[in-house]
Amino acid sequence: MTATAAPATTAVLSLKGVSKRFGAVQALKDIDFDVNAGEVVALVGDNGAGKSTLVKTIAGVYTPDEGTMTFDGRTTSVSTPAEAQRLGIATVFQDLALCDNLDVVGNLFLGRELYRGRALDEVRMEQESWRLLRQLSAKIPSVRIPVASLSGGQRQTVAIARSLLGDPKVVMLDEPTAALGVAQTAEVLNLVERLRDNGHGVILISHNMSDVMAVADRVHVLRLGRNNGTFHVSQTSTQEIIAAITGATTNAVSERASRRVQKEEQS
Amino acid sequence: MTATAAPATTAVLSLKGVSKRFGAVQALKDIDFDVNAGEVVALVGDNGAGKSTLVKTIAGVYTPDEGTMTFDGRTTSVSTPAEAQRLGIATVFQDLALCDNLDVVGNLFLGRELYRGRALDEVRMEQESWRLLRQLSAKIPSVRIPVASLSGGQRQTVAIARSLLGDPKVVMLDEPTAALGVAQTAEVLNLVERLRDNGHGVILISHNMSDVMAVADRVHVLRLGRNNGTFHVSQTSTQEIIAAITGATTNAVSERASRRVQKEEQS
């Protein structure tokens, strides 16, 4: 295992010793985590490893039981999502957190509405919505229907488009491509790269190792709520990361993989 | 394009000319679709192509505006999910449809509770739950917490485990692995193969082409609510399917792919 310590100096966002407990379940225990400006860090781990909990803790949705958070060099405690946004942290949550009763435009600009005088500028917001959605190759027939009636992937696209508004320093994407089609997934990966190139810090959660290997600079592994190593993508392999995730080198994944290889060899 | 007509004779489930409209949006138009016993059919398409709508129509959640459905050789109209279940159609919905206030055991056995006399047999249901979840490599700390507090992947595992209860003839899985970890994904793919081997018909929706190519026998493509070709996996390529999905041969996906190849060649 070639786990390496994260560079501690230039981090925009840095966590030390973060723990979070839900009733009898220890969801996070003693987590250290850093993101630098202009860096894509993939946060990976098995189901229930605590990835989303970590993201929500950073985003101010949960307050950690222990641990400290440093943002832009200053120790801060983020106790509401509004504060996190003020600091410059934008988040796409795994559960999307959209208002089903509002339409696409309403959700996209929620909390950041555009005005014309004292009234909402619906026309400009609608125009802007179409621009953002096209940029993500979204296949949404109308932006004036309640998001309740969108398909899973359409909803996810709306949530991702939201995070592009404003100018965040750190963008956290919790499984942003889980429900996306192939074209939309590609656009989101492009987007991640563009964000990095513009000097943003990006935290990307994904179970898709090829996506992770394609866009991440560093991979941070959680296992059962604890740190389980950090890897530089250039110095590691998918195999190694999967081993860190599952805690074993042989497992269902490698078995399937080897069976597939056999099959392909046969055919 | 090597689109081939589906074999119409031995189908357990067969749709003809199904259309469904939501307000001003034509979600499905004139869909023909078949599944045979012992066959895995992948249903693919871009976001909003109508896959979930089709699945929900088969499952009795929506009633189609037009079209007929044949199940086991008999023309039927399924107007409630209960009827679909009685026919032997089990479904894992994309939006999971779990009761957040019930615990894992409660959700798993919802509508199919085990009894001891006239009271629920909680002990046997709990025991059985652990068995099912272990089988899917689920990482769920306790089955006695409300599913509201589960992680995305854990919830999805619960929904999948549900569909294993009873003995359905056709299993429909709408993006079952979207939120799953690598190990859990592998188990679900194993499961799909086992279902096929036991003679069940399986409909699998996924945006992950390698998974599709790995387990599907046939791939049915929807595009903007219409049929856009059926492919036998053994006679087609990922490229070809993606082209059918996006409606074009060059796109963000192929661009990314080609860039990646370049990058790998450089390194």
Add this chain to the structure above:
Amino acid sequence: ACGGGGAASGSGKDTGSGGGGGAKKIALLLPESKTTRYESFDRPLFESAIKASCSDCTIIYSNADQDASKQQQQAEAALTQGAKVLVLDPVDGKAAAAVVNNAKSQGVPVVAYDRFIDGADYYVSFDNETVGKLQAQTLVDLLKKGGKSSGNLVMINGSPTDPNAADFKKGAHSVIDGSGYKVAAEYDTPDWSPDKAQQWMESQITAVKSGLVGVYAANDGTAGGAITALKGGGVTPLPPVTGQDAELAAIQRIIAGDQSMTIYKPIKPEAEAAAKAALALANKKKPESTKDVKGVASTILDPIAVTKDKVKDTVVKDGFYKVEDICSGTFAKACSAAGLS
């Protein structure tokens, strides 16, 4: 429902054609439906009194369910239909000034029925304060007769949101304060609710541990609750309990010896006086009056205290109840003991 609707629509057409001749519309506006008297006695007695002297008069009837603004609406509806006179038993006599004002502005006279309204053209009633006095006086007399010249009383007054309840209370206090008995506790019963009265009485049995000699209950409903509480609490002998309205149930309790008295307001003369005044006013004549209350020509009738020995000479004699109504079922025995058959 259909009959009422049909009659109303027929009379509506009268207005359309100019509403002529002797056919007059007279509106009867009663305050609530939770006490028996209004729809069981006031309305039919008033209607038959009108019909007796004016066969083609029609009556517009409304009941306000104890809601002053609903009554205002019903008065407006009556005026819209062309009522020539309003006979108004107000939910709130003071607030009914707005209705009178509105009616006056359209030249429609108002008869204040049962409860006083400032500015009305005529007033027919039993005086509410007198009712309270009479209740208290009967209670005090009964106690004295029973040889108790001091002790604790409890007062179960009417609803704190019913303006009439304040009058009963005032009258009762004017007798009890200074009678030598102590008011140990007092309660304004929300909504005149019998079960609230019952619950309160139960706690007073606990609180006023000894020396409870009598219970002032403002009406028969609350009296029923109080009596049930006393019986359930094992208080023997039952202290005297007052009441009001001469409900059948109360008369039966009086016969059975559970309740000491109730106030009987002979509704028939009241309704007849109101009908007479209303017809006079409708014909632009001045109704006869016996009295003048705060500048309003009035007929004031006397409320009657009914005790066991007076049942026969009051409610039975007036045909208010038939003996077989009172003496039904389990009350038969008590009746014959009381000499009622």
Add this chain to the structure above:
Amino acid sequence: MSTATPNAPQDTTAALPADLQDERLIAQQGVRGWAGAFLSRLKSGDLGSLPVVIGLVIIWGVFQALNDSFLSSRNLVNLTLQSAAVGTIAIGIVLVLLLGEIDLSVGSVSGLSSAILAVGMVNQGWPSVVAIVVAIVAGMVIGLAYGALFTRFGVPSFVITLAGLLAVLGLQLYVLGKEGTINIPFDSGLVKFAQQTFLPLAVSYVVALLAVALYVLTRLRVNSQRAAAGLSTTPNVMIGLRALVLAVVLLVPTYVLNRDRGVSVMFLLFVALVVVMDFAIRRTGWGRSVMAVGGNVEAARRAGINVKGIYLSVFALCSTFAAIGGLLAAGRLAAANQSSGGGDTNLNAIAAAVIGGTSLFGGRGSAYSALLGIIVIQSISSGLSLLNLDSSIRYMVTGGVLLLAVTVDSLSRRSRAAHGRA
């Protein structure tokens, strides 16, 4: 980076506005498109408030058939006067319902406000303005207290306002003291306003026409903005048609009311409050936040919305509207007493909002439901006043008619849901 939508046929893309390019959309361009869309809306049951209006028309028709004074100008003027107070209270209820919360105490608050007004003006001799301001501020303070309790301790609003119902009723009785009923002089401004102030004939028509003109201008401006932004526009014919409908809806009642006393200024105030709140809900950031919190409070919080502020403002507004309603009620009755705001004020205000189409579960509804709902309720009550019914029958009929009015609406909603537009 590729931002094009590579798959849409290029020619149609160029011709169509940005929001109509999706192939799955059933064509909506031009007048024919609009007519088609309207028809398909009708078929799929997406009728807005049409069903409640239909229910209302049925109710009116039946009552008129039973008693022909029902639709007389005089009775309709009365109806407007009767609707204003509880209608105003219902506006506040719409707001709390939009949040998915409830306020059971609006009746008591309106009663307290009546009591403060009467005691202040009559017993204490305050100038009317002072009494009015004190009453309204009292309402607002109560609402703020509810909001604070709700946001700080998380007590369900049902319980807070149930406690409030009792405590405020106590306060009302306390303020009224031994007095009981207090009459407010007939010549006071408030009573005149509530009972006798009507728009002059000419002014009433001018107001109606101005409203139509404003509507047309707004739509035209939106159209030009949308065209400039490359978005679809409403055909001018459609705007004209709608303006015509609006004109009829405004002018016919104006004419009818003017045959009697005219358009009550108090009713106009109520309608104005509805229009203003409708604007605030639909067209301001605050209103958007209210809808978001009502739809999904956690999503709203994560979007950085000041959720506590929203709750506070809405509870405060609701009680404020209740206090204003109390003032109007006092003015109309020319009195305040212990039962002011009692009886079925609460239930009527809540029912009005719900009957008008505002959901009890948050995030769905409109200020106009207060207007529509209260008119339905008052029509039933006024219509039944014209029939000589026993109380028992009247209660049964009221229940039945109420149910009928809402069933029409629910049936259409149901069909809407079946068509996937829930």
Add this chain to the structure above:
Amino acid sequence: MSTATPNAPQDTTAALPADLQDERLIAQQGVRGWAGAFLSRLKSGDLGSLPVVIGLVIIWGVFQALNDSFLSSRNLVNLTLQSAAVGTIAIGIVLVLLLGEIDLSVGSVSGLSSAILAVGMVNQGWPSVVAIVVAIVAGMVIGLAYGALFTRFGVPSFVITLAGLLAVLGLQLYVLGKEGTINIPFDSGLVKFAQQTFLPLAVSYVVALLAVALYVLTRLRVNSQRAAAGLSTTPNVMIGLRALVLAVVLLVPTYVLNRDRGVSVMFLLFVALVVVMDFAIRRTGWGRSVMAVGGNVEAARRAGINVKGIYLSVFALCSTFAAIGGLLAAGRLAAANQSSGGGDTNLNAIAAAVIGGTSLFGGRGSAYSALLGIIVIQSISSGLSLLNLDSSIRYMVTGGVLLLAVTVDSLSRRSRAAHGRA
């Protein structure tokens, strides 16, 4: 196929029951584990109904300090008698609330049931059993009608039952007819049952001890089943401890009540209904379905649950409980009249369920909340009856105390939510 959990250290896996193998679980084995878990539950605010009980204890303490007859045996017996009728109605309310629906008409239905009983028994001379059955069936039929309207037309239950409130009140007045109040003879079975029937001393203790024994036996049986299934078990010491607490909770009140008239059989009936409904909700398929529909009706539908049947059964049960409550109320008052079921019966029944901890939004709650809630409400009301207060003050204090009782509960819930156990 690999079914092992390959990563867990093999030795612990073998030793631990199936449900305690996850590494993230904070150890819960043995008595120490249980004590630890209990403490951590306390810390994270997961206290079940403890907070309401604490609120109740505070209320009792304060009232006892203000008037020492409050906790007298006599007053406590009264409290049990006062709680039974509305408490029974509240059980039905708990059921509809579990579905996320409401029934505003339980007061009217209970009033109608009182009226039918009285008219049937007294005026028509029916045998009591017949009158009782007819009254209960009438309630059930009304509930079925609500359910049918709800499932067929999708009218919100708020509106249906609001219409029902009025219509059934009309029916009640109609049934009572000209009679008004009807006395039910003091020597009739129902009145005796409601007022004078108490458990004999010995029997009361036997019943209490039987309940404890039943509890212990059930727990032991579950333990042995769980052990056989390889699942974790409750340490016997813990079961003993809980049995002890239960014994104290049952025997102390029994003793206190027995110093006065004793344990009222009517109250026992109410408690029995609570226990039966608690079993039905938690331990039967029907109850599971009710919870599922209340939590997520669409998920329930997709799970193949007969959602319409559930709504029908719950509305019918709710009205049935209301009718039973009406019978108990009539028995207790020994009369039925026009205001039976009026006043604040509705609000008290709903408030009891909510105060006891049942959510208004569906899917969360327990039959026991009816019991706890009604005792809180009746304690406040009974405590205030002992103090001689002006009505105005009484209302204010009632509101304040109510709020206090619930705030304790809400605060703990809030902390629970912060700890992720919402």
